[in-house]
Amino acid sequence: MAKKGSLTGTFSTVTDFMSPESQAQLRERAGILSPLPLVSILPAPRQPRQLLPGDLAAQVQSGELTPAKAMAEWQSRARANEADQALKRDLEELKRLADSIAQHGLINPISVRRVPGNTPVPEGVNYYIITGERRYWAHVLLAAAERQIQEGLETRSPETIKVTIAPEGVSIRAHQIVENVMREDIDAVEKAQGFLALRYELSGMDETAEGGVNHGSPLV
Numbered sequence: 485m486a487k488k489g490s491l492t493g494t495f496s497t498v499t500d501f502m503s504p505e506s507q508a509q510l511r512e513r514a515g516i517l518s519p520l521p522l523v524s525i526l527p528a529p530r531q532p533r534q535l536l537p538g539d540l541a542a543q544v545q546s547g548e549l550t551p552a553k554a555m556a557e558w559q560s561r562a563r564a565n566e567a568d569q570a571l572k573r574d575l576e577e578l579k580r581l582a583d584s585i586a587q588h589g590l591i592n593p594i595s596v597r598r599v600p601g602n603t604p605v606p607e608g609v610n611y612y613i614i615t616g617e618r619r620y621w622a623h624v625l626l627a628a629a630e631r632q633i634q635e636g637l638e639t640r641s642p643e644t645i646k647v648t649i650a651p652e653g654v655s656i657r658a659h660q661i662v663e664n665v666m667r668e669d670i671d672a673v674e675k676a677q678g679f680l681a682l683r684y685e686l687s688g689m690d691e692t693a694e695g696g697v698n699h700g701s702p703l704v
């Protein structure tokens with residue numbers, strides 16, 4: 485009989501000969517929390533609150549820009565004289581979060597979901613962020629600066645991030661609204677966009693559909 489506490493070691497031994505993708509799928513089914521590579525994750529499109537400037541976010545989604553290059557462009561814009569104060573403020577807040585993660589580690593993992601089948605995404609991307617986009621971009625910022633994360637006595641690379649993977653059937657938009665609606669700096673328009681996105685999800689239709697109907701039925 486295996487000794488108590490040996491499950492993780494046994495799991496690691498079994499998966500050593502599997503591909504990274506097969507390992508990730510097996511860990512999902514086993515319910516084991518494991519860091520995922522940043523390159524396998526992207527922010528979900530049309531989230532209630534979007535951190536990255538809109539044009540850069542669109543280029544990341546299409547694969548025209550890597551997250552690292554988008555971060556470099558974002559920083560360049562913030563340094564420009566004509567940069568607006570909101571842009572500078574968002575980046576300064578992100579830098580403070582990155583500094584905290586570098587010193588103490590990521591205390592709260594981000595949550596992700598599998599990219600739906602047949603969804604066009606850049607090569608190697610397997611997950612969309614549900615909650616924790618700021619923590620994700622803080623890791624991108626640390627990786628771009630080639631900084632390490634000191635978590636207790638252990639030093640980690642920011643190229644991976646701790647995640648929890650949402651099970652099938654979970655309301656993605658509801659999760660996002662619950663996390664964002666409690667923030668004091670989220671405005672009425674962003675809240676309204678989040679609730680509209682939730683209506684589309686509960687109606688079983690894509691937010692890009694025209695007319696606001698689903699096979700003749702109105703949105704819930």
